[in-house]
Amino acid sequence: MADFFQTLLRGRPNGLRSRILGKITGARPADPTSAAGSTRREPPARAPDVHVEAAEKSMALHKEPPRDVTPPEGYEVVLHKDALEKGKIIEIIIGGTAIAIANVDGTYYATSNTCAHAEGPLGEGTLEGCIVTCPYHGWKYDVRDGSCKTNAYAKVATYPTQIVGNAVCVKL
Ligand code: FES
Structure with missing residues (x-):
């Protein structure tokens, strides 16, 4: 008007x-x-691809596990492979079992989510290379074989993983 x-x-x-x-x-x-x-306000000029990349990243992080994938015998689809950035680890519950999935430079590893010290959630820990640090008291584990770097007598279970299409599949 x-x-x-x-x-x-x-x-x-x-x-x-x-x-x-x-x-x-x-x-x-x-x-x-x-x-x-x-007096009409025009939208500001769009900033270069930074926002687009951030939006795509955000969308990737919310990707659902693919439903059109048939996992190998004994495996279950647990995650879209773009839903977990390199260098990150997350907790996923499959059939009532909590596991931690780590993305180490594009290779996915699955371990028990439960720290051998006092049951801290490893999927909420920090990942550096292939070592996850428990968020509770800092015990460190190698996600490739579950060995504990803090206590030689401790270990967490590991599970085989396979990528099928865009799906990360884990055998429990
Ligand atoms: S519960 Fe993991 S270090 Fe204590």
């Missing part, structure tokens, strides 16, 4: 009234392609 009255008073941005007004007041006629002569 404001645009209508503005056009009624000043004329169209490049129209005769607008040019005459511009000569009288010294103001330049409004550029119809800019928002300067209009």
Whole structure:
């Protein structure tokens, strides 16, 4: 509505009234392609691909496990392979069993989610290379074989993984 009255008073941005007004007041006629002569707010210029990448990453993180995949005998589809960034570990519950899935440079490893020390959730720990650190008291485990680097007598179970299409499959 404001645009209508503005056009009624000043004329169209490049129209005769607008040019005459511009000569009288010294103001330049409004550029119809800019928002300067209009009260309408144009959307800001889109920032380069940073936002697009962030949005794609965010979408990937919310990808559901693929349903169109037939896992190998004895395996279960647990995750879309793009749902877990390299260097990250997460907790997943399959059939009532909590496991931790780690992405080590594009290779996925599955271990028990339960720390041998006091049952801390390894899937909530931090991953550096192939070593996960328990969030509770800092015991460290190698996700490739479940060996504990803090206590030589401790170990967590590991499970075979396979990638089928976009699916990470785990055999429990
Ligand atoms: S529960 Fe994992 S270090 Fe203590």
